[in-house]
Amino acid sequence: VKKKPLVVVTRKLPDSIETRMRELFDARLNLDDQPMTPEQLMEAVRTADILVSTVTDEITGNVLKQPDCKVKLIAQFGNGVDNIDVVAAHERGITVTNTPNVLTEDTADMTMALILAVPRRFIEGAAMLTAGGDWPGWSPTWMLGRRLGGKRLGIIGMGRIGQAVARRARAFGLQIHYHNRKPVAPKIADELGATYWDSLDQMLARMDIISVNCPHTPATFHLLSARRLKLIRRDAYVVNTARGTVIDEDTLTRLIEAGEIAGAALDVFEHEPAVNPRLVRLAKAGKVVLLPHMGSATIEGRVEMGEKVIINIRTFLDAHKPPDRVLPNML
Ligand code: 8YV
Numbered sequence: 001v002k003k004k005p006l007v008v009v010t011r012k013l014p015d016s017i018e019t020r021m022r023e024l025f026d027a028r029l030n031l032d033d034q035p036m037t038p039e040q041l042m043e044a045v046r047t048a049d050i051l052v053s054t055v056t057d058e059i060t061g062n063v064l065k066q067p068d069c070k071v072k073l074i075a076q077f078g079n080g081v082d083n084i085d086v087v088a089a090h091e092r093g094i095t096v097t098n099t100p101n102v103l104t105e106d107t108a109d110m111t112m113a114l115i116l117a118v119p120r121r122f123i124e125g126a127a128m129l130t131a132g133g134d135w136p137g138w139s140p141t142w143m144l145g146r147r148l149g150g151k152r153l154g155i156i157g158m159g160r161i162g163q164a165v166a167r168r169a170r171a172f173g174l175q176i177h178y179h180n181r182k183p184v185a186p187k188i189a190d191e192l193g194a195t196y197w198d199s200l201d202q203m204l205a206r207m208d209i210i211s212v213n214c215p216h217t218p219a220t221f222h223l224l225s226a227r228r229l230k231l232i233r234r235d236a237y238v239v240n241t242a243r244g245t246v247i248d249e250d251t252l253t254r255l256i257e258a259g260e261i262a263g264a265a266l267d268v269f270e271h272e273p274a275v276n277p278r279l280v281r282l283a284k285a286g287k288v289v290l291l292p293h294m295g296s297a298t299i300e301g302r303v304e305m306g307e308k309v310i311i312n313i314r315t316f317l318d319a320h321k322p323p324d325r326v327l328p329n330m331l
Pocket of ligand 1: 053054055056076077078079080081103295296297
């Protein structure tokens with residue numbers, strides 16, 4: 001009898017996915033869902049044929065360059081693969097896959113919610129009532145926010161998620177602008193009514209709301225650097241559902257504190273799960289909205305991500321190229 005491949009799964013996955021993995025593979029599941037320590041991760045790549053990883057696993061070059069590293073496939077449960085040294089994996093002949101598409105719409109929904117959240121102040125309002133706060137009753141001048149319609153939204157990264165955000169934002173009456181490595185196809189730009197900015201600097205200086213929707217790659221680390229953040233208008237908002245590392249978070253925090261940027265809505269942070277206490281203070285003051293990395297967190301999405309992981313593993317084991325391979329030149 002052929003031995004089933006050992007598949008080590010670093011985090012707890014939806015029940016239906018774990019059941020299927022047990023049927024198909026010799027699956028070593030992580031039932032108590034504690035993130036793996038660096039030592040456990042080192043050990044996992046030495047014992048597993050296949051590793052199912054998530055954003056919380058730092059799979060560095062050091063982890064992969066161990067002489068007795070055995071793993072042949074790293075099947076990431078997630079779209080972003082910035083936690084994996086893809087170049088080091090490639091050099092060692094290790095295949096890396098991710099789970100694109102299935103989380104696009106959910107992430108775009110959450111981005112849209114965050115685009116609304118700070119200007120329309122609904123988190124602040126809800127928090128006040130939830131805390132049993134004293135509501136003086138309706139007043140013509142109370143809890144006023146800013147209208148979305150007619151404002152300019154600047155999307156950084158016009159891939160699948162950026163485009164899904166643009167479609168939603170257009171329905172809310174926002175004018176769509178974007179910066180990307182290259183313009184999208186004219187047909188898509190037309191459909192989205194989207195204006196391309198080759199210069200990120202120039203776009204930043206003119207937008208009312210900026211939404212970060214690009215992956216973290218070496219080229220996008222601190223893309224919103226201190227210098228660029230200073231180009232943003234005083235009455236503008238920054239939204240990030242991509243990766244915290246794309247923004248110089250400390251400078252963003254300082255600029256909001258100083259009233260140089262109106263506010264921000266952040267689902268991701270530079271040093272997750274740590275959240276800068278100064279951002280928390282700004283949240284209490286209604287200047288920012290903070291979410292704990294929930295962009296793709298739907299039951300449906302997580303099951304579909306798990307199904308994609310299984311397809312990638314099975315195709316790999318059938319000696320075919322898995323559909324969602326990530327190659328260094330894609331970064
Ligand atoms: C996932 C994400 O929850 O897919 C991504 O890139 O940020 C999230 O949707 C996480 O990465 C799981 O690995």
